[in-house]
Amino acid sequence: GAVVSQHPSWVICKSGTSVKIECRSLDFQATTMFWYRQFPKQSLMLMATSNEGSKATYEQGVEKDKFLINHASLTLSTLTVTSAHPEDSSFYICSAIGSVSYEQYFGPGTRLTVT
Amino acid sequence: EDKVVQSPLSLVVHEGDTVTLNCSYEVTNFRSLLWYKQEKKAPTFLFMLTSSGIEKKSGRLSSILDKKELFSILNITATQTGDSAVYLCAAHGSGNTGKLIFGQGTTLQVKP
Numbered sequence: 269g270a271v272v273s274q275h276p277s278w279v280i281c282k283s284g285t286s287v288k289i290e291c292r293s294l295d296f297q298a299t300t301m302f303w304y305r306q307f308p309k310q311s312l313m314l315m316a317t318s319n320e321g322s323k324a325t326y327e328q329g330v331e332k333d334k335f336l337i338n339h340a341s342l343t344l345s346t347l348t349v350t351s352a353h354p355e356d357s358s359f360y361i362c363s364a365i366g367s368v369s370y371e372q373y374f375g376p377g378t379r380l381t382v383t
Numbered sequence: 384e385d386k387v388v389q390s391p392l393s394l395v396v397h398e399g400d401t402v403t404l405n406c407s408y409e410v411t412n413f414r415s416l417l418w419y420k421q422e423k424k425a426p427t428f429l430f431m432l433t434s435s436g437i438e439k440k441s442g443r444l445s446s447i448l449d450k451k452e453l454f455s456i457l458n459i460t461a462t463q464t465g466d467s468a469v470y471l472c473a474a475h476g477s478g479n480t481g482k483l484i485f486g487q488g489t490t491l492q493v494k495p
Contacts, residue, residue, distance in 0.1 A: 300481050311471060312426070312485045361425045365481045372417075372483060374425040 270296045272364050274375035281352055281382055288348045289378045291362030297342035298364035302372065303335075306359040318345045352382040385410045387474050389486035397494050400462050404489045406472030407454040416448055416455045417483065419471040426471055429457070462493045 271294040281287050291301055300319050304312040316337050318324045324337035336348040345364075349356055359379050363372040387408045396402055408416065415433045419426035430439045432448035432455060439446050443462075448455045459466055469490050473483040 302482070309490075311488045314482065314484075317482060371428070371431065372481065374419075374427075377425045 270294075270364075270366065270373040272298075272362065272373045272375040274360075274362055274378050276378060277376060278379045279381070281380070283353055283382055284351055286348055286350045287352055287380060288346055289360055289362075289380075291345045291347070291364070291375050293343045293364045293366075293373070296364075296366045298345075298366060299342065301339060301345040301362055301364045303337060303345075303347050304361045304363070306361060306377075312361060315347075349380065352380070354382045356380065357382045385474070385476050385484045387472055387484050387486035389470075389472050389489050391489060392487060393490040393492070395492045395494065396462055398463055400493075401458065401460045402462060402491060404457040404459075404470050404472075404491070405454060406456070406486055408472075408474040408484075408486075409453060410474040410476035410484060412476055413450070413453075414475045417473045417475065418446055418455070418457050419473065421469045421471055421488070429470075459491075462491075464493050464495055467491055467493045 273292045275290045302317055303315045305315050306312050314327050315330045316324045316326045318337050318339040320339045320342050326332045334350055339345040359377050361377040362375045365372050390405045415431050417431045418429040420429055430446045435450040443460045446457045469488045471488045472486040
């Protein structure tokens, strides 16, 4: 089956710094990637939809200048949390879909802790 | 506004019990409904349902969709402790973006 990886799996950073999270589709070309955030005991909340070569589409309430998304190739999307604050601490999950079906393949997630 | 609602939010059963998890949806231009199991990491895919009344089955898990009443159920028979997880329901709605709208999840705990 299709495999999506994320890096890093876990990161701790200081308040005010920026953190970049990578999402890669390993064995297929992902026309679209999605970024989700999940707080403890809550469901996945879609942050943005990322299409290769174009600007990401952000969900209502998500600050595009704070969560920078780049989808430079068909196998890589990155999410940069800029000027991170403790309230940004969360589990960030990406998913990808190919060009054939709409089944989403999820990455393993990145746990971000901002101190 | 599109939404997906799951019930119950949490459930505690004993091994061997049968459980039914519910998911109702209101989604513009509905295309499909998906079930996922989430343990400590990212969700793993269970089922995708697009047609009403056709049961999908995988081992002790089965699921069915009712597009008239806008809901789906996930059944787990002969539960085991390894079934303990959060079960997420998601609907794929309007457009060709592939965007999923997730429900809140049902936390299932199976006691030995």
